Amino acid sequence: MSRVGATRTAQVPSAAAPRRRQGFLRTYLTPKQAIPAQARLALAVGSFVFIVGVWSGLAALVQNPLFVPSPYQVVTTWWDMMVNLGFYNDVAWSAFRILAGFLLAAVMAVPLGLLMGSFEAVRSFFNPSINAIRYMPASAFIPLLLLLQGLGEDEKITIIWIGVFFQLVLIVMDIAHRVPAEMLNVAYTLGASRWTVFYKVFLPATFPEVVDALRITMGWAWTYLIVAELVAAEHGIGSFILIAERYLRADRIIAAIITIGILGLITDAVFAVAHRVAFPYVEKVHQ
Amino acid sequence: MSEIAIRDVAMRFATRHGEVRALERISVTVPDGQFACIVGPSGCGKSTLLMVAAGLVTPTEGEVLVNGKPTFEPGADRGMVFQSYSLYPWLSVRRNIEFGPEIKRVAVADRRKTSAELIHLMKLDGFADAYPKALSGGMKQRVAIARALASDPEVLLMDEPFGALDAQTRQIMQELLTDIWQRYRKTVVFVTHDIEEAIFLGDVIYVMTSRPGRIRTTLKVDIPRPRTFDTLTGQRFAQLRNQVVGIIHEESLKAVESELIGA
Numbered sequence: 001m002s003r004v005g006a007t008r009t010a011q012v013p014s015a016a017a018p019r020r021r022q023g024f025l026r027t028y029l030t031p032k033q034a035i036p037a038q039a040r041l042a043l044a045v046g047s048f049v050f051i052v053g054v055w056s057g058l059a060a061l062v063q064n065p066l067f068v069p070s071p072y073q074v075v076t077t078w079w080d081m082m083v084n085l086g087f088y089n090d091v092a093w094s095a096f097r098i099l100a101g102f103l104l105a106a107v108m109a110v111p112l113g114l115l116m117g118s119f120e121a122v123r124s125f126f127n128p129s130i131n132a133i134r135y136m137p138a139s140a141f142i143p144l145l146l147l148l149q150g151l152g153e154d155e156k157i158t159i160i161w162i163g164v165f166f167q168l169v170l171i172v173m174d175i176a177h178r179v180p181a182e183m184l185n186v187a188y189t190l191g192a193s194r195w196t197v198f199y200k201v202f203l204p205a206t207f208p209e210v211v212d213a214l215r216i217t218m219g220w221a222w223t224y225l226i227v228a229e230l231v232a233a234e235h236g237i238g239s240f241i242l243i244a245e246r247y248l249r250a251d252r253i254i255a256a257i258i259t260i261g262i263l264g265l266i267t268d269a270v271f272a273v274a275h276r277v278a279f280p281y282v283e284k285v286h287q
Numbered sequence: 288m289s290e291i292a293i294r295d296v297a298m299r300f301a302t303r304h305g306e307v308r309a310l311e312r313i314s315v316t317v318p319d320g321q322f323a324c325i326v327g328p329s330g331c332g333k334s335t336l337l338m339v340a341a342g343l344v345t346p347t348e349g350e351v352l353v354n355g356k357p358t359f360e361p362g363a364d365r366g367m368v369f370q371s372y373s374l375y376p377w378l379s380v381r382r383n384i385e386f387g388p389e390i391k392r393v394a395v396a397d398r399r400k401t402s403a404e405l406i407h408l409m410k411l412d413g414f415a416d417a418y419p420k421a422l423s424g425g426m427k428q429r430v431a432i433a434r435a436l437a438s439d440p441e442v443l444l445m446d447e448p449f450g451a452l453d454a455q456t457r458q459i460m461q462e463l464l465t466d467i468w469q470r471y472r473k474t475v476v477f478v479t480h481d482i483e484e485a486i487f488l489g490d491v492i493y494v495m496t497s498r499p500g501r502i503r504t505t506l507k508v509d510i511p512r513p514r515t516f517d518t519l520t521g522q523r524f525a526q527l528r529n530q531v532v533g534i535i536h537e538e539s540l541k542a543v544e545s546e547l548i549g550a
Contacts, residue, residue, distance in 0.1 A: 182373040185343050186431075190387035190438050191363030200390065204377045281376050281418035 069251035078255040081240075091259065093235040094225060097153065101160025102221045106214055109168035114206060116169065117176020118198075127173070130166050138163035139227045146232060156228045156236075163224035168217045175209040176202070208279040215271035219264055226260065289354060289441030289474050291365070292316040296339055296349035298332065308499035309335055310346070315493060315502065317442070320472040324485035326531065327495030328539040333478045336500065337446050340476060341367050353441055363387060366435035370447040372427040374419040380406065380430050381415040387438030398437075405433040408467065425456040432464070436471065445477045449484065458516070461487055465514060482531045486524060487514060494534050497542035504534055 028035060052071050059070035069077070081087035116123040141162055142155075149155040179202055187197045229238020237256050244252035275282075298310035309332040317323040327333045338344040340351055342361035350357045353364050361367075366387075374383050381402050382389075388398035406415050409429040419427055428448055435443055449457040461484060468475060468488075479485050485492050486508055494504040510523050518524055 180371070180373065182369045182371055183375070185341075185361070186367060186369065186373045186434075187386070187390075188343060188361035189341050189363070189365055189367035189440075189444070190390065190434070192390050196390050200386075201375065204375070207377075279377070281378075281420060283376070283420040 065251070066248060067250050069254065074251050074254050074258070077249075077251040078259070081252060081255060085240075087240060087256070087259075090235050090237050090240045091263070094229065094237045095263070097156045097236065098160065098218075098221050098225055100153075101157040101225070102164055102218060104157065105161045105164035105168060105217075105221075109165045110172050110210060110214075113169045113172025114176045114203070116173040117179075117206075118202060123173065126169075130169055134166040134170065138224045142228055142231050151232050151234070156225060156233065159228040160221050160224050164217050164221050167220065168213060171213040171217070172206075172210055175206050175213065179205045208275065208282045211271065211275050211278070215268060215275075218267055218271070222260060222264060289320075289364075290316065290318050291340060291442045291474060291476065292352040292355075293336070293340055294350050294352060296336070296346045296351070298335055298339065298344075299347045310339075311499040311501050313349075313500065313502055315476075317474055317476055319474055322468055322475045322477065322488055322490045323493065324477045324479060324489035324491070325493045325495060326479055326482055326485045326535065327500065328497050328535055328542050329480060330542060331495045331497050331538070332500035333495055334446050336495075337367075337444050337476065337478050340442075341365050341444050343367075363391065363438045364441040366438055366440035366443050368428070368431050368435050368443070368445045368448045370450045372419075372424075372431045372451075374427055374430055374434075376419050379416045379418060380411060380422070383419070383430055384433045384437050386434060391438070401437050402433075405437055408470070409433045410463070423456075424452050425460055428452065428460065429463070432467070436467070436473075440473070442474045442476065445475065447479050448477075450479070450481075457481075457484070462516070464488065465512075469513065482528055482535065483519065483524075486510070486527050486531070487518060492527075492531065494531060495538075497538040497545070503538070506531065 027033065055071055059065075059068050059073075062068040065073060078087075112122075112126065116126055138159055142159060145155045145158050149158060183205060184197050184201055187201045192200065225236070226238040226241070229236040230242050233239040237260060241253050241256050244250075244256065293313055293315045296310055296313045297308075300307045300309060313336060315323070315325075325333050325336065335344065339346045342351065342358055342365065345359075352358065358364075375386065378386065384402040384405055385398045388401060393401075402415070406412060409432065411426060411429060411433070414422065414426065419430065422430065432448070449460050452460060465488060477485070477488060489508050492506045492508060493502050494506065495501065496503045506527065508527065510518055510521065510527075
């Protein structure tokens with residue numbers, strides 16, 4: 001078995017001798033060497049077990065449930081939040097704001113980014129200003145927006161929009177810019193008009209990566225929302241966290257943060273499945 | 288009749304260091320059904336010349352005529368095959384091949400017939416519904432050639448189409464292309480840096496100079512067809528190869544020298 005071949009797949013021991021030694025160290029400490037599937041799963045589960053273990057240990061060591069609640073305590077608190085404190089309501093508010101702000105940003109950023117990536121005139125006009133605004137932290141706009149828009153929903157949605165739009169535009173622009181010229185040129189030599197090249201070649205060539213970009217920026221949207229809700233909001237996970245802090249309830253804060261993490265994982269999984277279903281033709285670079 | 292004529296084409300680019308002359312007064316006429324190969328040292332502008340022929344690049348001077356009529360834009364009369372395959376990854380093999388007929392709004396039944404025939408000819412049977420990601424390099428390039436042929440172009444322009452393939456696959460592809468060409472008798476302009484490939488495939492070979500690119504020599508390949516694997520070991524093949532190798536070597540040296548002067 002050649003060295004190159006060995007790097008891609010886990011080795012199945014064969015009866016034929018002699019062969020390369022396959023000690024533990026050789027399997028697990030060769031760069032880029034694949035490991036058995038069971039080991040991969042075990043390590044993935046192990047990482048969560050490790051975190052919960054360290055956390056439990058810390059809680060047992062500190063013995064102060066007020067500031068360092070145990071994992072078990074957080075789980076029971078989470079159940080209590082859902083049943084007695086109407087936390088699901090806050091989750092729904094936050095999810096609504098995320099969806100509204102994110103959709104608004106995506107609907108505007110994707111077309112503009114595609115135009116900027118394909119037309120130099122559009123790029124020259126928008127790129128410098130968008131690039132500059134991108135470095136202004138979205139959270140710094142919160143006080144200004146509170147002055148201009150007040151405490152309502154439009155202020156939260158605007159924050160998310162600011163946080164997502166300017167980043168997403170530039171990512172989509174790069175994606176559009178990377179579409180190989182030859183892909184378009186082939187279409188011209190097959191008799192396609194510029195418009196046909198645009199919607200039959202250029203657009204489909206960008207779709208998979210655009211969905212990837214949406215998936216990444218969706219994660220950022222959560223950060224901006226929680227910041228906005230922490231500053232001023234009546235409902236939402238962020239405002240729930242702020243109230244929990246006033247009552248010295250670290251367990252509730254942790255439960256709320258973990259909830260955001262789980263929501264993030266769920267949206268990520270939805271994007272991943274949608275990507276696989278919509279673009280079965282995309283070559284996978286890594287597994 | 289489908290003839291392509293490149294007439295007095297010159298190509299100059301303005302750069303920060305002054306004007307770069309890429310092509311200088313090139314005239315090439317490829318008559319109906321001829322397989323013309325263009326070889327030259329790297330950087331001599333042979334790919335640029337093909338882009339000009341395709342209408343994808345506007346030359347500084349000169350014009351390109353198809354059947355005597357000047358052309359100013361790319362069109363389905365000049366099909367192109369690139370080294371990088373440039374298949375559409377979101378379309379199946381069949382849909383890739385039918386791309387040209389589809390945008391020309393050919394009836395579904397007719398374009399199915401065309402694609403089925405080409406899939407069989409290109410030895411792609413069983414892969415009609417596969418996506419390009421499932422194909423090897425050689426298969427991808429066979430799809431790209433089939434896609435160009437499906438539009439029934441007057442002229443087939445090929446820019447180092449087998450340059451990315453391994454030597455064994457390249458040989459097979461050359462034989463396949465010869466078969467296809469003998470069947471359809473397309474006018475072909477084939478750019479390559481592989482001298483043996485040019486001799487094996489071409490009726491005529493245009494050898495270009497180093498930059499600024501000009502046609503230095505035109506060689507008729509008088510090896511009878513059909514050419515097979517045995518052609519490669521023949522005496523005439525070796526003579527022609529040595530002749531072209533000599534010229535290209537001389538031009539490559541010139542290119543290196545002018546780079547040194549420029550530096």
